[in-house]
Amino acid sequence: MELRAENMIVTLANTDIVNDISIKVKNKQFVGLIGPNGCGKSTLLKSIYKVIKPKKGSIYLGDLDVLKSEPMSVSRIMGVVGQFNDLSFDFTVEEMVLMGRTPHKKFMERDTEEDHEIVREALNKVSLTGYEDRSYLTLSGGEKQRVILARAIAQQPSFLVMDEPTNHLDIKYQLQILSIVKQMNVGTLAALHDLELAAEYCDYLYVMKRGKLMAQGTPKELLTSELIREVYDVSCEIYTNPVTGELGIAYMPFS
């Protein structure tokens, strides 16, 4: 499923946070959105998953006009792993993941054995089998994030939006979460902070700064020391990691 967001302008409190941005995620592509803090990544993603209404622009997911559709029809095909998942009330892990089935349920429809099966598979995928009855609030940050991912998996989306899914995770879970998403083999748009991870997992990258699109391209052609200096104000050297063969970035400390 292809995502096309065109000429997006998002204004919050009279400031243009996202200024005329167009992005495209081709079928089953993993696309990364990078840029410094406050560049408008989250805002752009939120307007794609219908939490913020953009001032201008159009968003199509396949044939579906996202901005004009009901949240219910969008959520049947788009799963979201958001940034803030704190609760004032507690749920068990199973209940949390089961809520991923909400978009597929009609009024008064009960949870079927099939739904529970889907939940079990989703928990298995994020290696949380056996956690069904644990309370969500007592889990560690990494486990919580995996529960949220499992909920998105249980939603059985054909497109996934993620806002810094690896935040606060140790390196194991950073790799694990991105690998799971990659295996889902659905179109994915993710805001990421770690450039090396972005280079490793993304097929295509968009770079944002101050609400504008600065550059786009495959990680290899895009991530150069000039661009990183321009976007993040940090000096670095780009090299090929001799062990993994992937792109490596050596940052220079401020002197």
Next chain:
Amino acid sequence: MKSQNSVTTGFRNKGRVQQKSFVMLIVFLIVFIVFSIGCSVAIGQVNISLGDTFRILLYKSSGMRLGSLDGISQASFADIIWHIRMPRALMSMLIGAGLSLCGVVIQASVQNPLADPYILGISSGGALGATFAIMLGFSIPGILGQMGVAVWAFAGAFGAALLVLAIANVKGKVTSVKLVLAGMVINALCNSFSNFIVYLANNSEGIKTVTFWTMGSIASATWDKLPLVAVSICAASLFFLTQSRILNTMLLGSEAAVTLGISLNQYLRIFMLVSAFVTGIIVASCGTIGFVGLIIPHIVRGVMGSDHKRLVPVSILFGSLFLIWADILARTLIPQSELPIGIITSMIGAPMFMYMLMKKGYGFGGK
């Protein structure tokens, strides 16, 4: 593969066992409520034997077809049982159900475990209406006038709730924080006006009535007051029993709810209006009975978890049970006298809540 299969069937069995024990719990609660109503009717200042109570109930509730009243020592017993104690027991059952239902809904709506049905300014709005009617002797002519204080209390309660919703609605989205703060403001405003009226009127008999009213009492329950309360609470219960999925996603916050296809804003308004209406009716018929709407949802959540599929029905039943027994205590704790039920519910509720807070592991719904 074999081991995985056994794991799967294990889960299936677990699901079925849970479902079965849940149904058992519901049945047990209903049976216990019926039993408690029986107790409530049998216990009181006039000593009426259990056998006589049962015969009177059977005779009256079967439309005077079954059994007879022959041999019951005093004719007035039948009146006490049927016209005083029975409506009272039923009223406390309904009020308990209504308050804890509204408590569950409001806590989910504002995503705040400290919220209760009175958070929208309903109690102080109702008190202001009642004070106005009692102190100034104001009443509407005609049929409405006969209900006097109750009508004014309802008008005050519902008016305060609407005002809170309107304030929270100004400039865009209703958020839970705005609702809570608006509720506090309206509470303070209504309280100050009530005090103002009390001060100006300087009527000591009236002050006593107002105080008694704000403490809450089911003593005035009669058969003709029941239908309105019964219909509105039953209708609200049925409505919210169908909304468990939406109540669940509410607890995730509005952002996560949208990504699951539920746009909370519209539901929030409807849920608030329905709860405000029900609470308004409750306040109008028996004053403010504190702590029920706060404590019952917490106790039930502590045992059943936060899933509203279970939380809503169990809270309704447990709330009924709690208030029936609170009413029994209110009538019998001090001989020859009757305590306002609001005192009892707070005296029991507050220590219970304290215990739950101190008990390790209560995470507002986690098991």
